């Protein structure tokens with residue numbers, strides 16, 4: 001069996017990756033996280049990673065660990081940098097040392113999001129907030145220290161964990177109306193779809209940077225309407241602008257990624273966001 005280390009295994013993507021590989025006869029997962037109850041491996045600790053990789057000798061590592069609270073990144077940028085930039089740097093260094101492939105996950109927030117057309121992998125980056133800045137630094141470290149990397153930028157991710165879908169369904173339990181931002185556009189992406197895409201790349205030498213999001217676009221308000229429609233919820237979605245929503249963080253307005261490299265180099269096709277959210281809600285029943 002080929003061993004794959006999964007960091008941040010208790011997060012949304014970490015769980016989806018576990019689900020994807022659960023019946024594999026070719027790969028064995030070694031799960032790690034900083035959360036209680038898991039094999040503790042802090043990706044910011046280079047020495048600990050070196051010892052762990054020396055012991056496990058993995059075929060690949062899938063880095064699902066990150067500091068994902070976008071608002072908290074603004075006030076705790078040093079901590080976010082440690083996890084989102086130094087962490088992947090460390091993983092790139094040890095992966096290269098022990099001959100492992102590195103799958104690293106990044107974000108649409110590395111782009112400014114001010115152009116109303118989908119961004120390709122080769123388009124210039126320009127993050128407007130701390131989360132995007134730290135994630136971009138992580139990408140750059142991975143590119144500098146590893147020759148065997150897959151960087152996958154995803155967006156608007158939901159899976160098993162705290163996410164937008166669960167928050168909006170929770171809100172609907174006590175409210176007849178919710179106000180949701182309608183001027184931020186993106187592609188809601190299920191962790192299950194992203195895990196499948198990772199599974200396509202891992203066995204290959206098809207290295208590089210990829211965009212990996214579900215197909216189709218919507219606003220957060222339209223996403224909420226679709227969630228409520230599928231869940232049979234009657235709560236009304238009132239569309240508001242980003243200016244009307246109290247947030248300490250400026251977010252990209254047009255956050256759509258073009259999965260250009262996946263189309264160019266693989267046969268893999270991401271599901272449409274409406275099909276993926278339907279499947280997710282059915283699996284939550």
Ligand SMILES: NC(=O)c1ccc[n+]([C@@H]2O[C@H](COP(=O)([O-])OP(=O)(O)OC[C@H]3O[C@@H](n4cnc5c(N)ncnc54)[C@H](OP(=O)(O)O)[C@@H]3O)[C@@H](O)[C@H]2O)c1
Pocket residue numbers: 007008009010011012013014032033034035036041042043044063064065066067068083087105106107108135154155156157158161
């Ligand atoms: N969520 C989104 O909408 C979104 C959008 C674009 C890109 N992404 C990217 O997609 C990837 C997966 O995101 P996700 O939503 O699955 O994240 P998540 O649910 O927040 O999970 C992240 C996991 O990483 C763990 N972690 C935090 N710091 C760590 C450290 N120093 N060492 C080891 N583990 C650590 C966390 O543990 P604790 O919970 O104990 O801190 C948590 O289990 C990330 O790279 C993220 O940046 C996410």
